Amino acid sequence: MGDVKGGAARSTGVAHRVPDLGAMELLLAVARLGSLGRAAQELGVTQPAASSRIRSMERQLGVALVDRSPRGSRLTDAGVLVTDWARRVVEAAEAFDAGAQALRVRRDSRLRVAASMTIAEYLLPGWLLALRALRPETAVSLLAGNSATVAERVLSDEADLGFVEGTGVPSGLDSAVVAKDRLIVVTAPGHPWARRRKPVGAEELAVTPLILREEGSGTRQVLNTALGGLARPLIELSSTTAVKASAVGGAGPAVLSELAVGEELSTRRLVCVPLDGVRLDRELRAVWPTGHRPVGPARELLGLTRG
Numbered sequence: 001m002g003d004v005k006g007g008a009a010r011s012t013g014v015a016h017r018v019p020d021l022g023a024m025e026l027l028l029a030v031a032r033l034g035s036l037g038r039a040a041q042e043l044g045v046t047q048p049a050a051s052s053r054i055r056s057m058e059r060q061l062g063v064a065l066v067d068r069s070p071r072g073s074r075l076t077d078a079g080v081l082v083t084d085w086a087r088r089v090v091e092a093a094e095a096f097d098a099g100a101q102a103l104r105v106r107r108d109s110r111l112r113v114a115a116s117m118t119i120a121e122y123l124l125p126g127w128l129l130a131l132r133a134l135r136p137e138t139a140v141s142l143l144a145g146n147s148a149t150v151a152e153r154v155l156s157d158e159a160d161l162g163f164v165e166g167t168g169v170p171s172g173l174d175s176a177v178v179a180k181d182r183l184i185v186v187t188a189p190g191h192p193w194a195r196r197r198k199p200v201g202a203e204e205l206a207v208t209p210l211i212l213r214e215e216g217s218g219t220r221q222v223l224n225t226a227l228g229g230l231a232r233p234l235i236e237l238s239s240t241t242a243v244k245a246s247a248v249g250g251a252g253p254a255v256l257s258e259l260a261v262g263e264e265l266s267t268r269r270l271v272c273v274p275l276d277g278v279r280l281d282r283e284l285r286a287v288w289p290t291g292h293r294p295v296g297p298a299r300e301l302l303g304l305t306r307g
Contacts, residue, residue, distance in 0.1 A: 017060070018089075019057045019060055019061070019086075021089070021090065021093055022043075022053070023053050023054075023056070023057045024086035024089055024090050025043065025090060026039055026040075026043060026045075026050055026053055026054065027054070027057065027065060027066075027079070027082065027083055027086055028083060028086055028087060028090060029042050029043060030054070030066060030073050030075070031075055031079075031080075031083045034072045034073065034074070035072045035073055036050055036051060036054065036066065036068065036072075036073040037050075039073075051068075054066055061082065063076075063078040063082070064076050064078060064079070065078060065079035065082055065083075066079055104296070109137065109138060109139065110138065110139045110140070110141070110297075111131075111138050111139070111140045111141070111160055111161070111296075111297040111298060111301065112140075112141050112143070112158065112159045112160045112161075113128075113140060113141070113142050113143070113159060113160070113161055113162070113163070113301070114142075114143040114144075114145065114149070114150040114153040114154060114158070114159035114161075114162040114163070115142065115143075115144055115150060115162065115163040116144075116145070116146055116147045116150055116163060116164050116165045116217065116218050117144055117145070117146065117213075117217070117239055117240045118165055118181070118218070118219070118240050118257045118259060118260055118284075119163040119164075119165065119179075119284055120142060120144040120163075121144075121240055121241070121260070122257070122259040122260055123163075123178075123179060123259070123284070123305075124142065124163070127301060127304050127305055128140055128142075128301075130304045131297065131300060131301050131304055134300060134304075135297055135300065138297045140297075143158070143159060146213070146214060146216045146217035146218070146238070147164035147165050147166045147170075147216065147217060147218040147221065148170075148216035148217075149216065150162040150163065150164050150287070151164060151170035151172075151173060151287065154173060154287055154288060154289060155170075155172050155173065155289060157289075160288075160294065160297075160298040161286060161287075161288055161294055161298040161301060161302065162286070162287045162288070163178070163284065163285070163286055163287070164218055164284075164285055164287055165181070165217070165218025165219065165221075165222070165257075165282060165284055165285075166218040166221040166222065166282075167218075167221050167222055167225050167282065169285065169287065170287065172289065172290055173287040173288065173289060173290060174287070174288055174289070174290050174291070174292075174293075175285040175286060175287045175288075176285060176286050176302065176306065177283045177284070177285055178284055178285060178286050178302075178305040178306055179283075179284040179305070180281070180282075180283060180284070181257050181258065181259060181281070181282050181283070181284050182257075182258045182280055182281050182282070183219060183222055183223065183255050183256065183257060183258070183280035183281075183282065184255070184256065184257075184258050184261070184272050184273075184275075184280065185200065185205070185210075185253055185254070185255055185272070185273040185275060186247055186253070186254055186255075186256055186261055186264070186265070186270040186271060186272055186273065187247060187252070187253045187254070187270065187271055187273055188247060188248060188249070188250040188269070188270065188271070189268060189269075189270075189271055190250055191250065191252070191253065191271075193253055193271075193273045194271040194273070196273075199273075199274040199275055199276035200273055200274070200275050200276065200278075201275075201276045201277050201278070202226070202227060202228075202276075202277045202278045205227060205231075205275070205278060206227045206228075206229065206231065206232070207232065208232065208253065209232045209233065209234035209252060210231060210232060210233065210234055210252065210253050210254060210255055211233075211234055211235045211237065211243050211246045211247055211251055211252050211253065211254035211255075212231060212233045212234075212235070212236055212237070212243070212254070212255060213236070213237065213238070213239075213240070213243060213255075214236050214237070214238050215236075218282065219240075219255060219256070219257065222280060222282045223255050223280065226278050226279055226280055227278070231255075234251070234252045235251060235252070240256060240257065240260050243255075243256055244256060244260060244261060244264065244270075247270060248264060248269050248270060253273065255280075286302050286305060
């Protein structure tokens with residue numbers, strides 16, 4: 001164990017013993033310009049502030065660095081040595097900064113998004129157009145799939161940001177609500193449910209074969225939860241567009257996002273079936289790995305979804 005003084009362990013780091021970069025840059029400017037006043041002006045600080053910083057640096061190192069006179073400022077012998085060391089530190093810091101900037105540029109040059117089908121088809125296009133106006137240089141790739149697949153891609157670092165539709169947040173992910181949605185039951189106009197006046201209840205819906213998205217989709221998850229068990233599939237399809245086309249074709253009732261069927265309802269190619277005692281509201285969420293808040297283009301896209 002290290003020595004203890006005053007009840008606290010003595011720090012062995014150098015940060016508290018080495019001047020900060022700003023002080024080193026000021027000393028280098030004094031050496032180059034031969035004047036504390038001109039050095040202060042070049043760095044955008046007042047002369048009193050520059051003098052204070054040099055004095056603080058001298059107290060920290062325990063040696064005099066600059067001789068001040070009406071004719072200007074001259075480095076002491078110790079100041080010459082310290083300036084040489086400071087130059088190496090500042091050059092290393094500049095290389096560090098350039099490397100970090102290169103990493104940011106590489107990160108910001110691309111954005112990988114994974115989204116569940118409804119969000120990918122009906123919400124993301126508008127968000128991505130808005131992002132392109134802000135970041136025209138960023139190349140965006142979109143991986144569309146069901147909510148379970150989206151979660152897997154985000155967790156395995158195949159996507160920088162994901163969007164899901166289920167009843168909760170998958171394990172290992174943090175989230176933010178980006179929109180509200182409602183599932184509805186729709187049929188073609190020729191189906192008996194299109195003409196009935198009495199709403200369809202939960203029990204009838206649970207025993208009726210339906211055109212459904214596959215297991216793992218947010219739509220299927222919400223429906224199963226609402227019915228207190230597993231919904232009965234008439235046909236299982238892997239995209240919202242395929243489910244909608246089957247319903248329009250008269251294959252049977254389908255459960256779809258309200259976002260997906262606005263045009264079909266307005267043109268009467270599909271009819272909304274009234275329900276009784278069945279809640280199919282849901283939240284659409286952005287997701288990212290727990291503890292790793294989105295940065296760069298991913299952060300900006302997240303902001304656009306909530307703007």
